[in-house]
Amino acid sequence: MFRFGREQSVVNIAGVKIGGQPGELPTALCGTIFYQGHRIVQDEERGLFDQARAERLIGRQEELSEETGCPAVLHLYARSIQAMEKYLDFSDGIWKGPLIIDSADSATRAGAARLTTELGYADRTVYNSLSLATAEEEAEAIRDSDIDSAVILAYNPAKPGVEGSIELLETGSQVLDRGLLPRAAELGLKNLLIDPGAMPLGSGAGAALRFSVVAKSRLGLPVGSGIHNAVSAWPWLAAKDKTTKQCCDAAASAMQLLSAADFLLYGPIESAEFIFPAAAMADILVAEAVAGLEVEPAAWHPANRLV
Amino acid sequence: MQGDKHFHDSWPPVRGDYEVGDAGSHVAVVTLASRIFPRGSAICGPCKTENLGIEKIVANVISNCNIRFIIICGAESRGHLPGDTIMALHRNGIDEQGRIIGSKGAIPFIQNLQPEAILRFQQQVEIIDHRGLEDIAQIEELIGRYSRLKEPYPFEPFQAVKSRPQRKMVSTGCGDLSLGCGTVMDTSAWLVMQDTCEVNVAAGG
Numbered sequence: 001m002f003r004f005g006r007e008q009s010v011v012n013i014a015g016v017k018i019g020g021q022p023g024e025l026p027t028a029l030c031g032t033i034f035y036q037g038h039r040i041v042q043d044e045e046r047g048l049f050d051q052a053r054a055e056r057l058i059g060r061q062e063e064l065s066e067e068t069g070c071p072a073v074l075h076l077y078a079r080s081i082q083a084m085e086k087y088l089d090f091s092d093g094i095w096k097g098p099l100i101i102d103s104a105d106s107a108t109r110a111g112a113a114r115l116t117t118e119l120g121y122a123d124r125t126v127y128n129s130l131s132l133a134t135a136e137e138e139a140e141a142i143r144d145s146d147i148d149s150a151v152i153l154a155y156n157p158a159k160p161g162v163e164g165s166i167e168l169l170e171t172g173s174q175v176l177d178r179g180l181l182p183r184a185a186e187l188g189l190k191n192l193l194i195d196p197g198a199m200p201l202g203s204g205a206g207a208a209l210r211f212s213v214v215a216k217s218r219l220g221l222p223v224g225s226g227i228h229n230a231v232s233a234w235p236w237l238a239a240k241d242k243t244t245k246q247c248c249d250a251a252a253s254a255m256q257l258l259s260a261a262d263f264l265l266y267g268p269i270e271s272a273e274f275i276f277p278a279a280a281m282a283d284i285l286v287a288e289a290v291a292g293l294e295v296e297p298a299a300w301h302p303a304n305r306l307v
Numbered sequence: 308m309q310g311d312k313h314f315h316d317s318w319p320p321v322r323g324d325y326e327v328g329d330a331g332s333h334v335a336v337v338t339l340a341s342r343i344f345p346r347g348s349a350i351c352g353p354c355k356t357e358n359l360g361i362e363k364i365v366a367n368v369i370s371n372c373n374i375r376f377i378i379i380c381g382a383e384s385r386g387h388l389p390g391d392t393i394m395a396l397h398r399n400g401i402d403e404q405g406r407i408i409g410s411k412g413a414i415p416f417i418q419n420l421q422p423e424a425i426l427r428f429q430q431q432v433e434i435i436d437h438r439g440l441e442d443i444a445q446i447e448e449l450i451g452r453y454s455r456l457k458e459p460y461p462f463e464p465f466q467a468v469k470s471r472p473q474r475k476m477v478s479t480g481c482g483d484l485s486l487g488c489g490t491v492m493d494t495s496a497w498l499v500m501q502d503t504c505e506v507n508v509a510a511g512g
Contacts, residue, residue: 002492002499005498005500103386104384104387105385106386106413131414133413157414157418158405158406160418162487163487166488175404202322213490235324236322238324
């Protein structure tokens with residue numbers, strides 16, 4: 001819970017506003033579907049999945065969003081372009097909000113950028129992500145597409161930590177010839193969501209918290225993270241029961257929101273059930289913490305809905 | 308070294324998603340993205356990332372001199388390519404920035420190991436490439452075959468030290484709370500800002 005001297009920009013993606021001063025806008029919550037190992041997927045390569053279960057998961061995220069006021073974003077992960085095509089075709093029928101397109105494979109990400117442009121989804125698509133790993137071929141696909149929103153992954157393995165991530169964004173640090181922010185501008189990306197790339201606990205996970213505050217102060221851009229990765233990669237927790245894991249996941253999310261995050265890549269969409277209430281509670285606490293500091297929560301903020 | 312064991316009692320030093328078998332075996336097994344656990348090796352586990360995951364493998368391998376072979380098997384993790392990256396690290400090492408030379412992985416960097424640890428990794432073990440192999444019986448046969456081929460590495464176990472940032476004094480400038488990167492907070496106004504005081508002073512402002 002902070003108030004920033006620098007003006008905080010707000011992006012609008014398919015009607016969802018992300019950014020601003022803490023306490024102003026509710027946190028955008030991005031749930032991932034069709035992720036690696038997702039039980040509803042029968043064939044990751046061809047994109048075969050249980051449509052009824054997928055529809056229920058997306059519908060439940062939307063319900064929780066409407067109930068809490070925290071906007072939902074659908075994060076589509078695909079192993080291949082063939083699978084991405086199936087997922088986009090399916091989601092079009094049931095989800096009209098922002099979409100994040102994602103894959104571990106750069107050719108699939110590039111193909112998805114072309115595909116969303118052809119299908120007319122580009123204005124509600126967020127490309128995940130522009131990073132140190134984005135090679136020229138992939139960059140060309142982004143430049144040639146109509147997509148103008150992206151997650152900017154500020155993970156700098158050559159200089160881990162807050163300073164290294166800021167340098168990667170601004171100057172390219174020692175590993176790129178220019179920063180990711182100027183590169184994003186060259187590629188036509190305007191709505192930027194800054195993500196430091198949450199590390200495992202013990203490898204610097206906590207840096208994501210300080211990074212959020214520093215990045216908003218220096219850049220005035222929306223910031224968030226996939227802090228749940230720190231929780232899911234914690235070997236000590238792996239042997240614990242489901243409730244314990246969910247408590248840690250919710251706590252990590254709330255801590256990230258307390259550290260000024262505007263969006264959360266909260267992991268498996270099944271987690272919506274406990275992440276939305278935890279995030280809504282954190283949003284209310286932050287809004288109440290900055291009350292009297294000239295920051296007013298938006299009309300649809302959980303502070304104006306749930307209390 | 309602990310007598311003839313060729314590893315310390317605390318081995319393996321780095322926690323992770325792996326199973327420890329016979330620490331006296333000459334073979335470690337990396338199953339990449341496949342969750343399979345063949346028997347007979349010193350240590351066996353998956354590796355899905357081309358940076359932190361590989362650092363853990365190196366640290367746990369070079370701290371046990373019995374390990375002379377790493378069998379890489381299982382399905383390669385798409386995009387990240389840890390199998391390709393382990394082989395590139397073993398073959399080429401890293402550059403000044405820590406980038407693993409010749410890796411096709413997405414973000415192939417080593418950040419927590421000193422150069423001596425990489426050199427030791429290259430000298431102590433041989434990589435046996437069986438990427439794509441998921442048949443447990445065949446992998447166990449390979450483990451049995453390579454277990455008999457070499458003696459323990461004839462030096463002390465190498466304890467890879469995690470690099471830690473040095474403590475430094477941080478100026479809070481105009482604020483009374485520093486968040487780093489020139490970002491300070493005036494807690495009385497609950498305001499986070501970029502620190503300009505030192506610049507103003509230097510400029511006579």
